[in-house]
Amino acid sequence: MTRRPLSVRRLVVKVGSGLIATPGTGLEPERIAALAVEIAGVAGPAEVVVVSSGAIAAGAARLGLRRRPRSIPEKQAAAAAGQAALMWHYEQAFAAHGLRVAQVLLTQEDISHRPRYLNARNTLLTLLAHRLLPIVNENDTVAVEEIKVGDNDNLSALVAHLVDADLLVLLSDTDGLYTGDPRRDPAARRIDVVEAITPEMERLAGLTEGPLGTGGMLTKLEAAQKATAAGVAMVIADGRAPGVLRAVLAGEPVGTYFRPRADRLAARKRWIAFASPPQGLLHVDAGAHRALVAGGKSLLPSGVVKVEGEFSAGDAVGLVDPEGREFARGVVSYDAREVALLRGAKTAEIERILGYRVLDEIIHRDNLVLF
Ligand code: GLU
Numbered sequence: 001m002t003r004r005p006l007s008v009r010r011l012v013v014k015v016g017s018g019l020i021a022t023p024g025t026g027l028e029p030e031r032i033a034a035l036a037v038e039i040a041g042v043a044g045p046a047e048v049v050v051v052s053s054g055a056i057a058a059g060a061a062r063l064g065l066r067r068r069p070r071s072i073p074e075k076q077a078a079a080a081a082g083q084a085a086l087m088w089h090y091e092q093a094f095a096a097h098g099l100r101v102a103q104v105l106l107t108q109e110d111i112s113h114r115p116r117y118l119n120a121r122n123t124l125l126t127l128l129a130h131r132l133l134p135i136v137n138e139n140d141t142v143a144v145e146e147i148k149v150g151d152n153d154n155l156s157a158l159v160a161h162l163v164d165a166d167l168l169v170l171l172s173d174t175d176g177l178y179t180g181d182p183r184r185d186p187a188a189r190r191i192d193v194v195e196a197i198t199p200e201m202e203r204l205a206g207l208t209e210g211p212l213g214t215g216g217m218l219t220k221l222e223a224a225q226k227a228t229a230a231g232v233a234m235v236i237a238d239g240r241a242p243g244v245l246r247a248v249l250a251g252e253p254v255g256t257y258f259r260p261r262a263d264r265l266a267a268r269k270r271w272i273a274f275a276s277p278p279q280g281l282l283h284v285d286a287g288a289h290r291a292l293v294a295g296g297k298s299l300l301p302s303g304v305v306k307v308e309g310e311f312s313a314g315d316a317v318g319l320v321d322p323e324g325r326e327f328a329r330g331v332v333s334y335d336a337r338e339v340a341l342l343r344g345a346k347t348a349e350i351e352r353i354l355g356y357r358v359l360d361e362i363i364h365r366d367n368l369v370l371f
Helices: 029-042 055-062 072-095 108-112 114-129 152-162 199-205 217-229 244-249 267-275 286-293 336-342 347-354
Strands: 010-015 047-052 100-106 132-138 167-172 233-238 256-258 280-284 304-309 316-320 326-331 368-370
Touching (some): 010 029, 010 152, 029 047, 029 072, 029 244, 047 072, 047 114, 047 152, 072 100, 072 132, 100 114, 108 114, 114 132, 114 152, 132 152, 152 167, 152 217, 152 267, 167 244, 199 217, 217 256, 233 244, 267 368, 280 286, 286 326, 336 347
Parallel strands (some): 100 132, 167 233, 280 316
Antiparallel strands (some): 233 256, 280 304, 316 326, 326 368
């Protein structure tokens, strides 16, 4: 399959640590300047949001550490020290092209909590409307390790959803996805276009891990899953190659292009499917499974056989079929206690059971995303 020029209104460019920092010595200003040339070359006709790693790598050098810090306090301190240096360099590098930057630090909670998600979205869109270049990173200094997004590949896919981008470009120090590990296997070749991510690709990706950042190929494939399933194209490309972003937009065969699988999911459905870790699970019977998957129906109380987790009305939950597979996500109209009471009941009985009725549906079709 060949590639065509991409019509891109808004893109997210993720910059990996390995591209702008060296272990031990920290940031490389000339690399950042070169990236600014790349990004400035496409900004304007397209709106650009940058997601940049490198804070921890930069900060580690400031703390006098030779390698990536391992303990949480060290990582968080490194992020604090390094983020300032990172932004200082970006500020200067983009100013040389007349571009003004803005720093946006996000945590998982800003993404999984719907009001905060909408708030972050409004902030980013307002920055773009004022022609600023948002530079996003995870707020590593305050984010608690257990509930972090954890890597900027996944974060950048979530940001692409957040700002409704058409394209996500992961710039790193590798020039794409290979059929094997190119450092060990001379026959390994770059894959130009990925139509669908296969288990074999995931297996190969699991074998590579970058020395500096958090992400290896596995997190890049996770990002590709998130992006393409929501209708956002993704490219992994070599951020050191001059003209790389222009070439990507022109549809030239650089890096690896992941074709978007679906039509673009509406913004709200993207959030339901990807942003919010499900707060619980609803097991449904075969009839409800069929009605949801083939019939385009909503989930009614009668189809629910089991309720897991402590969720509130308005939370996202996963739907599990009789074989135990999660096949959909949706936002519930009732909390876990209420759904447990309503389980198996007819809609006409809701009011009698609860003493009130919010909606007939446990999950309305509009709040449901099938996988
Ligand atoms: N947020 C981390 C940093 O700025 C990087 C995470 C990653 O490497 O994916 O250093």
